[in-house]
Every structure is written in C-alpha cells, then in structure tokens.
Amino acid sequence: MLGFVLRRIALTIPVLLGLTVLVFAIARLLPGDPVALAAGPNATPAEIEAYAREFGLDRPIPVQYWTYLTGLLSGDMGVSIFTRRPVAEDIAAYLPATLELVLAAMLLAVGLGLPAGLAAAVWRDRWPDTVSRVLALGAISMPRFFLGLLLQLGLAMALGWLPLGGRFPITEDPPPLVTGLLTLDALLAGDLRALGLALQHLLLPAVALSLSPLATIMRMMRASTLEVLSRDYVLTERALGLPEWQIIGKYVARNAVSATLTVIGLYFGWLLGGTVLVETVFDWPGLGLYATKSVVTQDFMPVIGVTLVIGTLFVAINLVVDILYGVVDPRVRVT
Amino acid sequence: MSAALEAGASPRRVAWRRAVYRFGQSRLSLVGLALSGLVLAMALFGGLLAPYPEHVAGGIATGARFAPPSLAHPFGTNELGQDVLSLVLAGARVSVLAGLAVVLLGALVGTALGAIAGYAGGWTDEILMRLADLKLTVPGLILAMAVAAALGPGLLNMVVAIALSWWPGFARLVRGEVLARREEPYIVAARAVGVGRVRILLRHLLPNVLTPVIVKVSLDVGFAILAVASLGFIGIGVKPPTPEWGSLLAIARSYMPDFWWMAIFPGLAIFVAVLGFNLLGDGLRDLLDPRTRR
Numbered sequence: 001m002l003g004f005v006l007r008r009i010a011l012t013i014p015v016l017l018g019l020t021v022l023v024f025a026i027a028r029l030l031p032g033d034p035v036a037l038a039a040g041p042n043a044t045p046a047e048i049e050a051y052a053r054e055f056g057l058d059r060p061i062p063v064q065y066w067t068y069l070t071g072l073l074s075g076d077m078g079v080s081i082f083t084r085r086p087v088a089e090d091i092a093a094y095l096p097a098t099l100e101l102v103l104a105a106m107l108l109a110v111g112l113g114l115p116a117g118l119a120a121a122v123w124r125d126r127w128p129d130t131v132s133r134v135l136a137l138g139a140i141s142m143p144r145f146f147l148g149l150l151l152q153l154g155l156a157m158a159l160g161w162l163p164l165g166g167r168f169p170i171t172e173d174p175p176p177l178v179t180g181l182l183t184l185d186a187l188l189a190g191d192l193r194a195l196g197l198a199l200q201h202l203l204l205p206a207v208a209l210s211l212s213p214l215a216t217i218m219r220m221m222r223a224s225t226l227e228v229l230s231r232d233y234v235l236t237e238r239a240l241g242l243p244e245w246q247i248i249g250k251y252v253a254r255n256a257v258s259a260t261l262t263v264i265g266l267y268f269g270w271l272l273g274g275t276v277l278v279e280t281v282f283d284w285p286g287l288g289l290y291a292t293k294s295v296v297t298q299d300f301m302p303v304i305g306v307t308l309v310i311g312t313l314f315v316a317i318n319l320v321v322d323i324l325y326g327v328v329d330p331r332v333r334v335t
Numbered sequence: 336m337s338a339a340l341e342a343g344a345s346p347r348r349v350a351w352r353r354a355v356y357r358f359g360q361s362r363l364s365l366v367g368l369a370l371s372g373l374v375l376a377m378a379l380f381g382g383l384l385a386p387y388p389e390h391v392a393g394g395i396a397t398g399a400r401f402a403p404p405s406l407a408h409p410f411g412t413n414e415l416g417q418d419v420l421s422l423v424l425a426g427a428r429v430s431v432l433a434g435l436a437v438v439l440l441g442a443l444v445g446t447a448l449g450a451i452a453g454y455a456g457g458w459t460d461e462i463l464m465r466l467a468d469l470k471l472t473v474p475g476l477i478l479a480m481a482v483a484a485a486l487g488p489g490l491l492n493m494v495v496a497i498a499l500s501w502w503p504g505f506a507r508l509v510r511g512e513v514l515a516r517r518e519e520p521y522i523v524a525a526r527a528v529g530v531g532r533v534r535i536l537l538r539h540l541l542p543n544v545l546t547p548v549i550v551k552v553s554l555d556v557g558f559a560i561l562a563v564a565s566l567g568f569i570g571i572g573v574k575p576p577t578p579e580w581g582s583l584l585a586i587a588r589s590y591m592p593d594f595w596w597m598a599i600f601p602g603l604a605i606f607v608a609v610l611g612f613n614l615l616g617d618g619l620r621d622l623l624d625p626r627t628r629r
Contacts, residue, residue: 146598152592
C-alpha cells in the first residue's frame, strides 16, 4: 500500500512541472506583450524597459523559466501592479474562503446526490425518477452565475431570509483565526452564534456552486445502482427472502457508491472552475473574486498565480482520489 | 419497420429513415431541436428582428430608462433606456456563434492532432498526448481566463482562449478511434497496395471516425455557449456596446432587485440556448452512437 501511495505521489511531479510550463507559456510566450502587461496598462516605454530589466524579462526564455521556477519554490509569484502586494500573500489570504466554499458545495453535491440517485434507481420510471431526470436536465444547462443571481433575487432580496453576499457581517467579530475556514473556526471556538452567521453566508453560494455536480452525481449514482441491482447476488438475496431495505441499504448502496466515488475527483475540478463565477456573484472573498477583479484591471500576475494554485489544487485532489480509490479497491494498487 | 420493406430503398437510406423515426419518437430530442433551431435563428437574424435596432448599435434613450416590461418593451428597458428584448435578440449573435466557433475550432484542431497521434504513434503520439494531458491540470474556465487575460480583451481572443482548453477532448477521442481501426483489414489492405500515409489517414480513417466527432460537437455546443457567457459575465470578451448575454447579465447585477428584468431575460436566454443544444446533443448521440441504443 505504501509503495502504491509513493508511486502515485511521484507521478504527480512531472504533472506539476507541466503545469508550471503551461502557466509560464501563457505568461511569456503568447502574442501580446507580456512585459507591457506585467508593467500595467499605463506604463511608458521607458518604464516598461526598466521593468523588463528589473525582472529579467530581457533574458533568454529558458533562463526566464528557470528563474520563474526557482522563484515559485521560494514562494514568489510576482507582484500585483495594482496594489504592489506580493501575489503569494494575497493568494494565501483568499485561499481558505475558496476551500470552504468548494468543500461545502461538494458536501451538498455528494450528500444529496447519492441518496437522490439511489432513490431514482430504486423507483425507476416512477415519480422520483422522473423528477430527478427533469431536475438534472435543468441543472446541467443552468449557468451558475444566473442561478446565483436568482437565489439572491428570491431568498436574499425579496424575502430577506439570507444575506446577499460576503462571508461574514462586517459589524460582527469573526471567530479567532485557526484554519481560515470560518465555519470550522467558529466550531473550534465553540461560538455557535458565529457558526450560524457563517453558515447563513455560506448557504446560497454553496447551493449555486453545487447544483450541476449534484445533478451529475445523482445520474451516475442512478446508473451504477441500476447496474448493481441487475447482478446475480441481488437476485440471490431476493430469492433468500432478505427484506428489500436490507438488500438496498446493505449490499446495493455500498457497491454503487464506490463506483460513483471514483469520478468525484473530476467534479472537484468543475467546482474549482465554477467557483470563479459564484464568488463573483456573491462577493465571496476567495481566489475567484481575486482573479476576476485582477482580470478586469488587467493585473496579470495575480491571474497567473491563481491559475497555478487552482491547477495545483486540482492535481492534489486527483491524487487524493486516486489513493482513496486504491484504498477502496485493492485491484487498483497493482497497476 | 415499413421503410425496410420498401422496394428499391438502399440499406443506407433505410438506416437513415429508421434513425429519423427514432429521433422523432423522443419528445425531448424534438424539444431540443425546436429550441436550438430557435436560438440559431436568433443568432442569424436576431439583429434584423430587433424592434429597436438603433439600441443594438449603441443608441440610448434616456427618457425611457428602467421601464418595466410592457407592450412597447416586452423585456423592459435598461439603465440607458435601451430595449432589453432588442439586446437579447442581437446578443444571440455573439453568444451562440462564438460558442459554435469554439467547438468547431476545437474539433478541427483536436481531430487533426488526434488522428496524427493515433496513426503515427511513437514520439509524436507521446508528445501530443502529454500536451493534451495538461488540460487535466487546470479547469477549462480558469485556463480560458488566464489565456484571455494574456491575449487581451476581444471576441476573437476569447474564442481562441476557450478553444485552447477544448481541443484535447477531441484529440483523445479521435486518437482512440484511430488506434482501434488502424490495424483493421481495409487499412492493412490499403497499406499493402502502397497507398500513402496521408491518403490513408484522410480517405480511409477519418471518414470512419467522423461519427463520434459529430456526436461530441453536438454535445459540446451547449457547454461552449455557457463558457462564452461565463467569460462575458466576468468581464472578458466583447466590449460594449456590442450586446452579449453574459455581459448583459453582469451589468444587470448592479441594478437588482428593483430592475430584475434586466437580469432575468438575458439569463433565461442563456439557459434556453444551453438546454436546447444539450437536448439536441443527447438526441443525436442516442441516434448515432450504437452503444447507447436500447
């Protein structure tokens, strides 16, 4: 098992190197003047030249890549031309909010998607199945940012039940900083009031983000449950007279879940992409909001930094899923 | 089926009629066909149908700002007094045609590279496929955002940025199909009689792998429209006054909830377009992909 884990970790190193090459290529090799971009839209030619010399942008490309790579290893992601702050510091400040949102959305998607898919398969072609099919069709075609706006319009603006955006009321003291995830920090501090406030703010963005992975997970769970239901051992169990709830709950659900879980890593990528849109709608102070604000002000280094961090997260999550898959299914460990 | 019994009908023709019949049996596919046809018509002729063409060109009517939906303005007017219906109709052009362009560009590049990788094998294959794997390290929307930021704003740049994360899917699909077919007797026979590699690839392999490519194109168009609108929403893409659904929605955000019609109608347009193409794509897949036939 240890060998399998180590092998999988070793395999991600070339992937991460590839990611830095990709990001570097976007930053330096695409048409458009990277130096002018990095120096900002209002820089004079002399300023641009000085900037190029200062950051080594006048040197050969392989040298530049090496400098970039060694800089990354020491945590240097460049400087925002807008705020003059180091990008790495900003990203460290925004990352927990994004993680909290993505994890909450994943919990919703898995926690509701799996039982809903199971129900759709068990009551195949009856009303739970039809309802789930129609919802899934709508959910996959629904732009997340539009769904977010609708939720805001209905639940926050018209009914006033939930806050419009942000992470925490500015008039209140947030729980002491431990993990950066406000809900977790509130729990750790035993502050139920803060937990409630944080959850209120988290609910709408998490729902908006989770809907399309929820629909997909539900459909996959339905398909794998139907497949398991047609196996011979289910027939045997029925022939032996086991109660239906026991067959479904004990044997079918477990086998169907492990088949569905293996693809969940892919949906994390989906969530990491979608979080940009949802954070913009809900003013959620995470990486996505940081990136979109930077894009609009043509502040280039933060965009590149966020791309790199989200890419790394994506790779890391897939690694974890791969390893978990090996834990669940021993056959995978061999290859 | 009666079509099969008709005298003189070629087998291909019979298969085609059977497929059309099956497509017609699926209500959702027909809804998809109708919706995507409507959206496509909007993309092609929307600008002409717009009741207030001067607003599409950027004209404003300060006297009629923020008018709620009425007979004169079924979708209301915006902060400049422009007719929202006209903007939505004209916005279809950018949103839908850019979505189509993304998928076609991705399909063209992906099919070419995938076919080369699959047929050539060896180092060519290795390099091309590792390049395609890079897509697995960054979510498509993030990659498109970074590329669009590097290239600068503009419609063409946006299409290129999204297509850059779109081709690997096609490349992998086509490579797999080519690999599965390159040792089939008709290819081996062609090689044996001395047909050149390029000719084998173009005349004998590509036509046989085209069906899954067409299915994927139809399945992807909806998502490409969604991607275009998403980039428009975060402020990359066309610049005003050119109307585009995503950016219309972004502007409307500042005027909620009082002027909700500014957000609802462009949002619905995106939803309907994506839903229509998704339903159509599903229908075509069921039709053309033998594996999903019941």
